[in-house]
Amino acid sequence: MDKVIEVRELRKTYGARVAVDGISFDVYEGEIFGMVGPNGAGKTTTIECLEGLRRPDGGTVRVLGMDPHREGLRLRQRIGIQLQEGSLPDRMQVEEAVKLFAAFYPHPADPQGLLERLGLTAVRRIPFGQLSGGQKQRLFIALALVGNPKLVFLDELTTGLDPHARRAMWDLVREIRSEGRTVFLTTHYMEEAERLCDRVAIVDRGRLVALDTPERLIRSLGAEHRVIFTADTAFDPAPLRNLPGVFRVERIGERVVVYGQGDRLAAQVVEAMAARGIAIRDLRVEQPNLEDVFLALTGRPMKEASGSETPLEGGRP
Structure with missing residues (x-):
């Protein structure tokens, strides 16, 4: 696949504060690429450097083969942008x-066709100030796509x-990709990245x-x-500890809660309980996710990391 974005040692500072510290990555044609992390991690600063809205302090950036800062006008004819804090009159x-x-x-693109496709035909005469949050986001996507x-x-x-x-x-994001476009998104919702990217x-x-x-990030954990x-309080969960793949069992x-690994972990637990004639209720399985990956890599939960950051003067990281 062809590279549509190439970033090498990207660096951006605001005064004494380093917002982006030597980031390197590539994005390939036709993929949904996600940049995830807590508020203040450097996501928006990075995407604004790629869009040509901010000038990097170091490193190199190529988007569709162009330098976003030096060739910004030509580049913006070929990209669509939905800003984090967009607005209209x-x-x-x-x-x-x-x-x-x-x-x-x-x-x-045909404006009328775009409105219909994004479910905005019914509100086409409605002023921006009267739209719901979801309708505004659909409109911003329409504006990002109108240049094809x-x-x-x-x-x-x-x-x-x-x-x-x-x-x-x-x-809508999946639909955009299905048309052969490449999507670069930022989010602090790990579930969103896991589902889309x-x-x-x-x-x-x-x-x-x-x-x-x-999948590989989660599996690497x-x-x-x-x-x-x-289950009934009279039930003794101790025998569950002997099931293959079970690490430990807790009861409150x-x-x-049965902790373990293996594709049949849940099935084995259910079969073991059924064999003993024990009825179970409210069964659910919790699997590792990108939140767990972030915790393992940084030593902090995402919510704690987001809460510890403060906005930067002169820039929004």
Whole structure:
């Protein structure tokens, strides 16, 4: 596959604070590439350097073979950008905004077709200030796609959306990729990256700490699966410790947690309980995820890492 983004030793500082500290990675044509990490990790600064909105202090960046800073005008004819904090005049109507942005490009998409595809036809006459959060995000995606870009940047696309609207955005991102476009997205939602991305770059405090597919990153942990269920308090869970792949068993009142590994861990637990005639309730399986990967790599949970960061003066990392 062809490289659409090449980054080598990218560095960006704001005064004495280093926002991006020597990051290197490639993005390939046709993939959904995610940059994930807590607020303040350097994601937005990185994506803005790629878009040509910020000038790096060091390193090299090539996007579609171009230098974003020196060839920004030509590059922005071929990319689509959804900013983390985008806005439009409150009185500007949806259809008016899409037609205006279409006029900026030599070969734009059909505005009416774009509105229909993104579910905005019914609100095409509605002013921007009256749109819901999900409708605004759909409009920003329409504006990012109106130039028929080869590469689309989505910065914290689903922040502030409810779960239903967030999943609708995920479907739109997959649809964009299915059209043959490359998607570069940033997010601090690890579940979002795990569900959407072909490859993930995990960043923390301006540094790249891991880069691979979500599946390989999770598998590299060798972490435990957890089988959790409720059983009668008279039940003795000790025999479950002898099942293949089981590391340990914990019990708190009626709640039992079995820790272990293996594709049949949950099935073995259920079979063992059924063989003893013990009824179980509220069974669920918890698998390792990218949150666990971040914790293993940094020693901090994502929520704690996000809470420890503060915005930078003169830039938003």
